[in-house]
Amino acid sequence: MKEKKKRILIAKPGLDGHDRGAKYIARALKDAGYEVIYTGIRQTPSSIVTTAIQEDVDFIGLSLLSGAHNELFAKVLNLLKEKHIDDIVVFGGGIIPEDDIPSLKEIGVQAIFTPGANIEDITRFIESINTG
Numbered sequence: 001m002k003e004k005k006k007r008i009l010i011a012k013p014g015l016d017g018h019d020r021g022a023k024y025i026a027r028a029l030k031d032a033g034y035e036v037i038y039t040g041i042r043q044t045p046s047s048i049v050t051t052a053i054q055e056d057v058d059f060i061g062l063s064l065l066s067g068a069h070n071e072l073f074a075k076v077l078n079l080l081k082e083k084h085i086d087d088i089v090v091f092g093g094g095i096i097p098e099d100d101i102p103s104l105k106e107i108g109v110q111a112i113f114t115p116g117a118n119i120e121d122i123t124r125f126i127e128s129i130n131t132g
Contacts, residue, residue: 005033006035006059007057008057009038009039009052009057010036010061010063011043012043013045013068014066016041016066016094017041017042018041019063022061022063025063029119029122029123045075045079048062049079049080053085057088058089059126061090063092063094064092065094069094069100069104077090077107077108089110089129091111091112092109092111093114
């Protein structure tokens with residue numbers, strides 16, 4: 001039986017209009033063999049969660065450069081929890097201060113990739129998660 005491709009939603013929450021990194025990650029993950037949906041810029045946490053559910057994704061990758069990562073990542077995680085969705089893995093990337101990473105992981109962000117992270121690290125993380 002053929003293994004199901006992992007589906008990944010790459011999303012830009014909030015008013016952050018810088019999407020070069022998110023587009024690069026989306027393309028690199030697609031090239032690595034994953035099914036990737038990119039939402040585009042300026043998405044609300046609600047629209048991200050709705051799209052993730054509609055697209056039946058295994059992962060949500062949130063990209064943020066604006067500094068609002070603590071608030072916006074938490075809103076996405078809270079919406080998933082409210083909808084009793086516990087099988088979507090959330091990871092993040094962008095300009096995120098080292099000091100903020102532990103608190104983001106505490107609320108449920110499984111991994112944070114800052115500038116300079118290579119695609120092999122991201123694919124290794126994705127492959128380490130059993131999405132069943």
